[in-house]
Amino acid sequence: MSRTAIAINATLKRSGGAPSSTDRMIGLIxxxxxxxxxxxxxxxxxxxxxxKPGVSSDEGEGDAWPAIRAKILAANILVFGTPIWxxxxxxxxxxxxxxxxxxxxxxxEAGRTPAYGKVVLVGIVGNEDGAHxxxxxLFQALNDVGWTVAAAASxxxxxxxxxxxxFKDLPEVPKVxxxxxxxxxxxxxxxxxxxxAANFPGQPK
Amino acid sequence: MSRTAIAINATLKRSGGAPSSTDRMIGLIxxxxxxxxxxxxxxxxxxxxxxKPGVSSDEGEGDAWPAIRAKILAANILVFGTPIWxxxxxxxxxxxxxxxxxxxxxxxEAGRTPAYGKVVLVGIVGNEDGAHxxxxxLFQALNDVGWTVAAAASxxxxxxxxxxxxFKDLPEVPKVxxxxxxxxxxxxxxxxxxxxAANFPGQPK
Amino acid sequence: MSRTAIAINATLKRSGGAPSSTDRMIGLIxxxxxxxxxxxxxxxxxxxxxxKPGVSSDEGEGDAWPAIRAKILAANILVFGTPIWxxxxxxxxxxxxxxxxxxxxxxxEAGRTPAYGKVVLVGIVGNEDGAHxxxxxLFQALNDVGWTVAAAASxxxxxxxxxxxxFKDLPEVPKVxxxxxxxxxxxxxxxxxxxxAANFPGQPK
Amino acid sequence: MSRTAIAINATLKRSGGAPSSTDRMIGLIxxxxxxxxxxxxxxxxxxxxxxKPGVSSDEGEGDAWPAIRAKILAANILVFGTPIWxxxxxxxxxxxxxxxxxxxxxxxEAGRTPAYGKVVLVGIVGNEDGAHxxxxxLFQALNDVGWTVAAAASxxxxxxxxxxxxFKDLPEVPKVxxxxxxxxxxxxxxxxxxxxAANFPGQPK
Numbered sequence: 001m002s003r004t005a006i007a008i009n010a011t012l013k014r015s016g017g018a019p020s021s022t023d024r025m026i027g028l029i030x031x032x033x034x035x036x037x038x039x040x041x042x043x044x045x046x047x048x049x050x051x052k053p054g055v056s057s058d059e060g061e062g063d064a065w066p067a068i069r070a071k072i073l074a075a076n077i078l079v080f081g082t083p084i085w086x087x088x089x090x091x092x093x094x095x096x097x098x099x100x101x102x103x104x105x106x107x108x109e110a111g112r113t114p115a116y117g118k119v120v121l122v123g124i125v126g127n128e129d130g131a132h133x134x135x136x137x138l139f140q141a142l143n144d145v146g147w148t149v150a151a152a153a154s155x156x157x158x159x160x161x162x163x164x165x166x167f168k169d170l171p172e173v174p175k176v177x178x179x180x181x182x183x184x185x186x187x188x189x190x191x192x193x194x195x196x197a198a199n200f201p202g203q204p205k
Numbered sequence: 206m207s208r209t210a211i212a213i214n215a216t217l218k219r220s221g222g223a224p225s226s227t228d229r230m231i232g233l234i235x236x237x238x239x240x241x242x243x244x245x246x247x248x249x250x251x252x253x254x255x256x257k258p259g260v261s262s263d264e265g266e267g268d269a270w271p272a273i274r275a276k277i278l279a280a281n282i283l284v285f286g287t288p289i290w291x292x293x294x295x296x297x298x299x300x301x302x303x304x305x306x307x308x309x310x311x312x313x314e315a316g317r318t319p320a321y322g323k324v325v326l327v328g329i330v331g332n333e334d335g336a337h338x339x340x341x342x343l344f345q346a347l348n349d350v351g352w353t354v355a356a357a358a359s360x361x362x363x364x365x366x367x368x369x370x371x372f373k374d375l376p377e378v379p380k381v382x383x384x385x386x387x388x389x390x391x392x393x394x395x396x397x398x399x400x401x402a403a404n405f406p407g408q409p410k
Numbered sequence: 411m412s413r414t415a416i417a418i419n420a421t422l423k424r425s426g427g428a429p430s431s432t433d434r435m436i437g438l439i440x441x442x443x444x445x446x447x448x449x450x451x452x453x454x455x456x457x458x459x460x461x462k463p464g465v466s467s468d469e470g471e472g473d474a475w476p477a478i479r480a481k482i483l484a485a486n487i488l489v490f491g492t493p494i495w496x497x498x499x500x501x502x503x504x505x506x507x508x509x510x511x512x513x514x515x516x517x518x519e520a521g522r523t524p525a526y527g528k529v530v531l532v533g534i535v536g537n538e539d540g541a542h543x544x545x546x547x548l549f550q551a552l553n554d555v556g557w558t559v560a561a562a563a564s565x566x567x568x569x570x571x572x573x574x575x576x577f578k579d580l581p582e583v584p585k586v587x588x589x590x591x592x593x594x595x596x597x598x599x600x601x602x603x604x605x606x607a608a609n610f611p612g613q614p615k
Numbered sequence: 616m617s618r619t620a621i622a623i624n625a626t627l628k629r630s631g632g633a634p635s636s637t638d639r640m641i642g643l644i645x646x647x648x649x650x651x652x653x654x655x656x657x658x659x660x661x662x663x664x665x666x667k668p669g670v671s672s673d674e675g676e677g678d679a680w681p682a683i684r685a686k687i688l689a690a691n692i693l694v695f696g697t698p699i700w701x702x703x704x705x706x707x708x709x710x711x712x713x714x715x716x717x718x719x720x721x722x723x724e725a726g727r728t729p730a731y732g733k734v735v736l737v738g739i740v741g742n743e744d745g746a747h748x749x750x751x752x753l754f755q756a757l758n759d760v761g762w763t764v765a766a767a768a769s770x771x772x773x774x775x776x777x778x779x780x781x782f783k784d785l786p787e788v789p790k791v792x793x794x795x796x797x798x799x800x801x802x803x804x805x806x807x808x809x810x811x812a813a814n815f816p817g818q819p820k
Contacts, residue, residue: 012463012464012465012508013463013464032409035409036409047463053422053423053457053500053501053502054422054423055422055495085465085507085508085511086507086508086511086550086551086554086555086747087550087551087554087746087747087748087750087751088504088507088547088551088747089504090463090504090508091463091501091502091504091505091507091508092463092501094498094499094500094501094504095501097495097496097498097501098422098495098496098500098501101495101496111384111388112356113356113357115356116356117356128773129744129745129746129747129771129773130744130747130748131702131744131776132345132349132701132702132703132744132745132748133345133702133745133747133748133751135345135348135349135702136341136342136344136345136702136748137341137498139341139344139345139348139354140337140338140340140341140344140359140496140497141496141497141498143340143344143354143356143357143358143359144337144340144357144359144496144497145496146356146357147356148353148354148355148356148396149344149348149353149354150353150405151317151318151320151321151322151348151351151352151353151405152318152348152349152350152351153348154345154348154349156744156776157775157776158743158744158775158776159775159776160772160773160774160775160789161746161771161772161773161774161789161792162789162791162792162795174775174776174777176777177776177777179316179408180777182408182409183316183407183408183409186405186406186407186408186409187405190403190405190406191353191399191405194396194399194400194403195399198395198399200355200356200391200392200395200396201391201395202388202391203384203387203388203391204237204240204241204387204388204391217668217669217670217713218668218669252668258627258628258662258705258706258707259627259628260627260700290670290712290713290716291542291712291713291716291755291756291759291760292541292542292543292545292546292755292756292759293542293709293712293752293756294709295668295709295713296668296706296707296709296710296712296713297668297706299703299704299705299706299709300706302700302701302703302706303627303700303701303705303706306700306701333568334539334540334541334542334566334568335539335542335543336497336539336571337496337497337498337539337540337543338497338540338542338543338546340497341497341543342703345701345702346701346702346703349701349702350701361539361571362570362571363538363539363570363571364570364571365567365568365569365570365584366541366566366567366568366569366584366587367584367586367587367590379570379571379572381572382571382572385572442819445819446819521794521798522766523766523767525766526766527766542755542759543755545755545758545759546751546752546754546755547751549751549754549755549758549764550747550748550750550751550754550769553750553754553764553766553767553768553769554747554750554767554769556766556767557766558763558764558765558766558806559754559758559763559764560763560815561727561728561730561731561732561758561761561762561763561815562728562758562759562761563758564755564758564759589726589818592818592819593726593817593818593819596815596816596817596818596819597815600813600815600816601763601809601815604806604809604810604813605809608805608809610765610766610801610802610805610806611801611805612798612801613794613797613798613801614647614650614651614797614798614801
């Protein structure tokens, strides 16, 4: 059974400028997923798209969300990449979570949201501090609307306090970071396979 | 295949006094698990036990954690019940998370912590406000050390802002709360079954 | 000495539609500030403006932030109003915090950011749950960049868990909420006066 | 006018063993306060004392909190030191916050809690990640019960992601960390002086 993953990158910067540390992290997660038998088909740079503010699945003319939403829901695994700003996920990461709030009113006859049976991985980078809290906020918001979180689902890198080092400039990926990424990807792949074979049954009668 | 659940109640109060709102929530989760085919075998009132501060699995003489730890790890599902204080999980909930930090150095040959293959449900009650954040902190801390979080794993109740109403005194459980609990339990039972049949394979070679 | 306040409303909705619960909260804070001798001069509906993503004070053509930034920094007190979505501040609230990150590189000769000597009040509303965490995130992000937080600086309202009631539809403001607002405003006014008279001296020689 | 500070250290370890990184941070804050004209009179190692769980100011026989509470409230500035565990403040830090929840019912005739007019500084250390979130939780909990937070009130150090380096073992304190500490202390001293001269007036009539 073939399973796929899609990635979103919630950096504040559009494509075309300097490379993004978040992209490097997503790239590593993609390679790890490949080793686990899952294709990461695309990385969507959210800042390139006009995702309107709101909590519905379609905020009308010019809203880029419906197309992105469809791509996300076509995959088995979502790789949610975000930079850290002020110790927190980016405003673009938050916007995407808000748009997924609509899932709560898009349940099927068994009460299951569109995210049921799907697995999320988070990939987080910052110059310093904030990865655990960023995981916490994403796990809670995404789990609320139906995503499942396999064991050890957070891959992250941050530098020493108040430093300016960028993940994209590290000459090599620290071994412990690579191991964490490999494990996260293997766990997500395993769970996505199980849930593809048998989704949650939904609301008990 | 028989799966079991165990509950911990992180209320600040020892047994023997007034009933605990957290216990009421745990009781409802237990009934919902029963409907999903899982036995909740015991609820451990943490405040009755002397769980020493620390981040190892055994903090020495008089430490109640090793016995509680063994019971938790003997079950497939952990129901983690906590009251909210100041918008946050209780200090006793935090203590238990800290003690589980030791899991990170108790991995098997495949790099799996003792929580791999196990599923967590959170049950949260407060007079007012704080349930989402409490979920966020618990999900992040517990997922870090290996617990899996099935879709919509948080069951909670809080009253209106700055009110004093207790969940234990509600004449009946609101329908939407009951549905949330039933769904959370069904999801956890489903995932625990899948992971019992096939645990995460662990660190890729 | 005359002190002024300005408010920002981080609702996801533009002006012109239904009234905003966040506006009602800001209105109450404005009245309370008036009683404390401070004029709330304007409420800026952030969703009406094109605040570009980024962490500088001017993200170039079409960026609405420089003008809003100037207005905010012309006042002694910032009333930061936000709705709660998914237990967290809105993505628009987050965007504004990110833009203030630039303050850290806009220090004067004594190392003081533009927010030194200024006081922040938060006004938070939601259908249910999330006010404490929203305060926590705003306090941390804003304090990091130089805002001072007077005692009891959070005014909020949320309804019972999983309810749909809106603050704007309450027939009257609960007495305890009104008292909290009055106290928060009095505290902020007092501190803004003290800091207007004598700002922080800045980096020790 | 003489102002004083007191420190609490929420490390999980009792005195007498290895030195505590949190103590090193508190020591640096103490020196910085000294430069700002404030005496740090004592550091209370909380783990040495039996602070009972609860949310009242006196939990009965054997409870160490009443004496610690009195010392804290005798000072103008509280230096709240905590290690980070799992990206969050320690369970002992949380316990102390819970005990301060009682302040809300210990208001004077003007509705002011015992923390009104007092200023808090946080000092946070960890091997890696979690400082911003720890600040956020402490600021929110402490501000709720009446503490004032001067500009830039968080002093912290954490190492690179998933590293084991301890702050106490750094051969020297990084310059940017020292500057942050000096500024935080100067800000707190300034505000404590202002609030000593004129406390918040309290609930408007």
